[in-house]
Amino acid sequence: MGKLKIKDKFNDYSLFVKIFGATIAIHWIIIILAYILLYMNKEVNVGFFEYFYTKFSHSGDTPHYLNIAENGYASEGEFANLIVFYPLYPLLMKILAFVVRDYFVSGIIISNVCLGISGYYLYMLTKKELGKEKAYDGWLIYVIYPFGMFTIMVFTESLFIMLVLMSLYYISENKWFAAGILGMFAALSRSQGIALLVPAVYEAVLYMVRNRKFTVKSLSVFFIPVGTFIYLLMNKVIQGDWLSFVAHEEAEPWYNTPKWISQNLAQHYDMALQYFSLSMIIYWLQIILYFAALAALFYGIKKKISTSLIAFGGAYIFLSYLHGWLISGPRYMMGCVTLYIIYAAVENKYVKQAIFVTCGLMSVFIALGFWQGQAIM
Amino acid sequence: MGAFIGNLGGLIMIILIAVLLFKFITELCALKKSNDSIVKKVSFFTVTAVLIGFVYIVIGGYIYNFKNGAVSLFDIQTIWNMKPVSAFMTVASGGTYSSDWLLSDGIFPLYPVLVSLFSGLLYDMYIECAFYISFLSWIVTVTCLGLWLDKKYGYERAKLYIMLIMCIPGVFLLFLPSPFALFMALFSAFLLCFEYRFRVAMTVLAFLCIFTHMSGIVALAVLVTVYIYGWDKKYSDIVYASVILASQLVLCVVYYASGIGCGVECWFLMIIPAIMALKYFDKNEISGKTFYNVANIVLVLISSFYLTAKIYQII
Numbered sequence: 001m002g003k004l005k006i007k008d009k010f011n012d013y014s015l016f017v018k019i020f021g022a023t024i025a026i027h028w029i030i031i032i033l034a035y036i037l038l039y040m041n042k043e044v045n046v047g048f049f050e051y052f053y054t055k056f057s058h059s060g061d062t063p064h065y066l067n068i069a070e071n072g073y074a075s076e077g078e079f080a081n082l083i084v085f086y087p088l089y090p091l092l093m094k095i096l097a098f099v100v101r102d103y104f105v106s107g108i109i110i111s112n113v114c115l116g117i118s119g120y121y122l123y124m125l126t127k128k129e130l131g132k133e134k135a136y137d138g139w140l141i142y143v144i145y146p147f148g149m150f151t152i153m154v155f156t157e158s159l160f161i162m163l164v165l166m167s168l169y170y171i172s173e174n175k176w177f178a179a180g181i182l183g184m185f186a187a188l189s190r191s192q193g194i195a196l197l198v199p200a201v202y203e204a205v206l207y208m209v210r211n212r213k214f215t216v217k218s219l220s221v222f223f224i225p226v227g228t229f230i231y232l233l234m235n236k237v238i239q240g241d242w243l244s245f246v247a248h249e250e251a252e253p254w255y256n257t258p259k260w261i262s263q264n265l266a267q268h269y270d271m272a273l274q275y276f277s278l279s280m281i282i283y284w285l286q287i288i289l290y291f292a293a294l295a296a297l298f299y300g301i302k303k304k305i306s307t308s309l310i311a312f313g314g315a316y317i318f319l320s321y322l323h324g325w326l327i328s329g330p331r332y333m334m335g336c337v338t339l340y341i342i343y344a345a346v347e348n349k350y351v352k353q354a355i356f357v358t359c360g361l362m363s364v365f366i367a368l369g370f371w372q373g374q375a376i377m
Numbered sequence: 378m379g380a381f382i383g384n385l386g387g388l389i390m391i392i393l394i395a396v397l398l399f400k401f402i403t404e405l406c407a408l409k410k411s412n413d414s415i416v417k418k419v420s421f422f423t424v425t426a427v428l429i430g431f432v433y434i435v436i437g438g439y440i441y442n443f444k445n446g447a448v449s450l451f452d453i454q455t456i457w458n459m460k461p462v463s464a465f466m467t468v469a470s471g472g473t474y475s476s477d478w479l480l481s482d483g484i485f486p487l488y489p490v491l492v493s494l495f496s497g498l499l500y501d502m503y504i505e506c507a508f509y510i511s512f513l514s515w516i517v518t519v520t521c522l523g524l525w526l527d528k529k530y531g532y533e534r535a536k537l538y539i540m541l542i543m544c545i546p547g548v549f550l551l552f553l554p555s556p557f558a559l560f561m562a563l564f565s566a567f568l569l570c571f572e573y574r575f576r577v578a579m580t581v582l583a584f585l586c587i588f589t590h591m592s593g594i595v596a597l598a599v600l601v602t603v604y605i606y607g608w609d610k611k612y613s614d615i616v617y618a619s620v621i622l623a624s625q626l627v628l629c630v631v632y633y634a635s636g637i638g639c640g641v642e643c644w645f646l647m648i649i650p651a652i653m654a655l656k657y658f659d660k661n662e663i664s665g666k667t668f669y670n671v672a673n674i675v676l677v678l679i680s681s682f683y684l685t686a687k688i689y690q691i692i
Contacts, residue, residue: 026674026678029678030678033678033679033681033682036682037682037685037686037689037691040686040691040692041689041691136670140670143674144678276446276447277443277446280439280442280443281443349425349536350424350425350428351428353425353428353540353543354428354432356673356677357429357432357433357543357544358436360677360678360680361433361436361677361680361681361684362436362681363678364678364681364682364685365436365440365443365681365684365685368685368689369443
């Protein structure tokens, strides 16, 4: 019996190592292939790591995270608006930087470790939902998602996705305390983290009704909004207003005023017609992804995917598309982990392979655009 | 937008024709009360070919649009301006086939003649007609290769392998206007006849291959081997794989020396011996599945690299 347990543990460990390694490796292969194209096109003449460091420590949101990790949040002045970025990721960078002595490298390490773990938990969650055979498919579409390069950079994506997946996994296992704490951390790393409250409450209520008793432990799910509360408190303490981040988001350079989804989609469409180049990588993709994701959720309901997972997907998309002047839609949608599980549930081989090939073919191209400094945000 | 709608209409019409044809075959089969499994298999390979072909057209057009500005996704001549498509387009705009095409660009007569014939019916839409013929050739290629694989390895494996083949870098050249697309359709049909031991059909197809593309030599080499060596011998797979490989390698040298052809024309036929060799290391269900999973992801990433590089004109 003991031997069997050790063997099971070893198999679990071996599976974890395999998935962890493969998830990270595939993302790096994509970014390296894109770099080779860049090099062949004579757009760069320095080595991979040197260019990677100089390029990506200065692009996108990375400099903001580096700034927060190094100097903390500012109560006023030029960098006061950085309070719009949630604190968990820069805090982890700060802690690790005591060891590695470089904030950028520290961020890269955190992102990659989280990425590897997120791959494992996605596999486990899909396996729990659909069985071993299909678990691989869910993982596959995650690693090949065309905007996946954000997960190895200094962005919150991989940390957030990891926490969401872990929280959803423990919700499905009815381990409320773990789910609540991880959900709280998710809410401390991105605004959409609060969406975890929906599946958590849903499952907790079902659990209590099923067992016909009130469980105090299940109240742990309310740790999730505590994460958001801590962020609001941070706003109050540092800048004197619970909602100071809202004013910063509305101002330059984000112009991000929350609006109803249909207004935002209409704005995407207008912008797509006005700016051809941006429409190709931002606006059309956001519109297509929105409708495709909703269609996928309906399909997920038909395929009897757990309603709590579908509910998370719905809540996540809802929160993401409330952003006025959204320009990071394709990146945000990466965090809608329900979609990977729905993909795994697709029975039709044509559709499945067509989605896989579409994502696969786009991956190196989008990564190339990212290297080139195109508006991929 | 007008051009896009027009082209989309044209493509839908071709798809409608293919669907009606398929429906006709289905009903014929139903009348004969034959086993419907062949219909199921043909429909799987056909639909997969149409769907994946469409994905390639959209992604290729998307990348081109992003790099160079707005063009219709079906503006084949602009978006897919690469060898061997460009070689064909350049000479084809000159009109009727002449022997100069063979000498200067290595373009054999069957494909241009077919295109001329049908473009006459389609109000002289030469390029569109070339594309439609190539796209139908692509469907035939995938279906015949699928049925060939089905006969060789069974339906489940055939489905997996055909998915892999459609991720091979440069596979998009099999539905773009060039004689190579038609050649691959004929060669796939040739292989299918080979597997079913239809010697006469093989002979006809081998000659059609020669009239279509220089790689027709490979079909001829296989045909000669059939007549000399026969089939159903212990090492026949190894022998035929070697014949295809050797003749294709010779052709690669010829391509390189003469400066005609392109990479895809060199490496694509190599998949046939590779598939023949598969059975020696893809023996059980688990290793087969692992092999497929790894190969699928590797191929699609290389294909993404190759497609982007081609449209960016880096290689």
